[in-house]
Amino acid sequence: MESDIIIIGGGAAGLMAAYGAAQELSGNGDPGKVTVLEKMPRPGRKIMLTGKGRCNFTNVKDWEAFSAHIRAGRSAVRHSFFSLSPEKMVGFINSFGTETVVERGDRAFPASYHASDIVDTLVRACTKAGAEIITGSETVSVSIDENGKTFSVEDSRGRIYRCRKLIIATGGLSYPATGSTGDGYAFAGSFGHRTVGTFPSLTALVPAGYKVTEKPSIGMIAAKALDGYGGFVGKNDHPDLPEGYPETKGHINRNLPLSSLGETLCGLHLKNVGLTVIENGTAVETVTGDVDFTDGGLEGPAGFQVSRRCVKALVNGAKISLVLDMKPGVPAGELENRVRGLWEGIRNDRRSERMSFTNRYNVLLGKLLPREAIRAFRIMNRNAEDMIQLCKALKGWKFDIAGYVGYERCVVTAGGVDTAGIIPKTMESRLCKGLYLCGEVLDIDADTGGYNLQMAFCTGLLAGRSAANSLISSRT
Ligand SMILES: Cc1cc2nc3c(=O)[nH]c(=O)nc-3n(C[C@H](O)[C@H](O)[C@H](O)COP(=O)(O)OP(=O)(O)OC[C@H]3O[C@@H](n4cnc5c(N)ncnc54)[C@H](O)[C@@H]3O)c2cc1C
Incomplete structure (x- = not known):
């Protein structure tokens, strides 16, 4: 099958790329065809889960304040941020008749608080602009011909698609049931792109003794390794994770049962407490905010804020403790x-x-x-x-941290395709002309608050527009 521009992945970045490409082509009177290949039965599965189903789709801060929340890939995102700022993103959603609201912390949501409204809007925008979305098509391999002009994309049913421009928008590794299983790292790798080591971010940190120490009953989890506290670590053979998923040291399966301490803490919601990270005996970061104890461990806004640093340290073998200050405003x-x-x-x-x-x-x-x-x-x-x-x-209520919940339930994947291999002004690969990458497949991630979706949308739109413009200029 022939298409001019193919986008692998119909998530936030891929749908926005398809819209950007199709709109740019039709706006220039170019008859070029834009096709999204999405492996799941429907596009935008992960968007449906975002913001607890309410979809915090962007954050309307200016660049200076917004970029302070980006943990990796700031310079790779900057240019695309200005071509689709959060205000423009809100305007884009509104222009399709979907009303929005902005809440505390500059977080924007659909006024209905239904994530499906954002997915429907994106799909409508794509089809109205003329892009085709093919669902149930899982890409298994990609290649380029010896002239470096035509890409071939093969799906799991053996269908071959050919295109002039290829956009990889396959997302990261978190919540694999939504279709994001990190396939894009290998696709990018086949064109020479390097992947920066990935690890789960915005995830629950598991206090020592929070989960049961006994071996799980047969049929619960085929876990292999017990850590000092009885959590199962280092092996991601989790029922929710596909086979062969990458291992991260310190991973504790989310569905391991709670210990009696875990049962006592689970459900606790602490408002406005101080949270200090102790790494190998030294205090390295203090934040203030809400902390929640869930079936996973310690999370909530303040927990998430420190989770990236903690997971990275645990993966690298550091000892982590968290100290709660229940009276942060009182000396x-x-x-x-x-x-x-x-x-x-x-x-x-x-x-x-x-x-x-x-x-x-x-x-x-x-x-x-x-x-x-x-x-x-x-x-x-x-x-x-x-x-x-x-x-x-x-x-100083201290919790030694035994590990963290992995890709099965983390919000975002840190690491990904090295952004040094991308031209930020176009999102085109520096290694392969005509190839573009956008969204979470790249080594970009941010805090919670609408930042991650905004980065997926703006890098996606820029990738789509750039691919279309490059196609148009190649015709003249
Ligand atoms: C529970 C949860 C809540 C979140 N809440 C928020 C929030 O409120 N605000 C916010 O800003 N961010 C939130 N995020 C993060 C945000 O959802 C992601 O950063 C964003 O969706 C990334 O977009 P993406 O398009 O790059 O990747 P994805 O949304 O992961 O999309 C990738 C798509 O590619 C498809 N795909 C993958 N491999 C293939 C293949 N081989 N062939 C074909 N298709 C393929 C997948 O099926 C998927 O549809 C949340 C994440 C989670 C998990």
């Missing part, structure tokens, strides 16, 4: 005075006259911690029964 000395005052008040209260020390102490903790946190706090801070130790524990 230690002031907290001590406050706690002593509260304790005096409880002891002098007639209602507590007949209470045991333990019950009085629980009343005190009830004034200092969310109710649901008290049990876990007591279990983990047994020596904090005098006021000085208690204050230390409130400002």
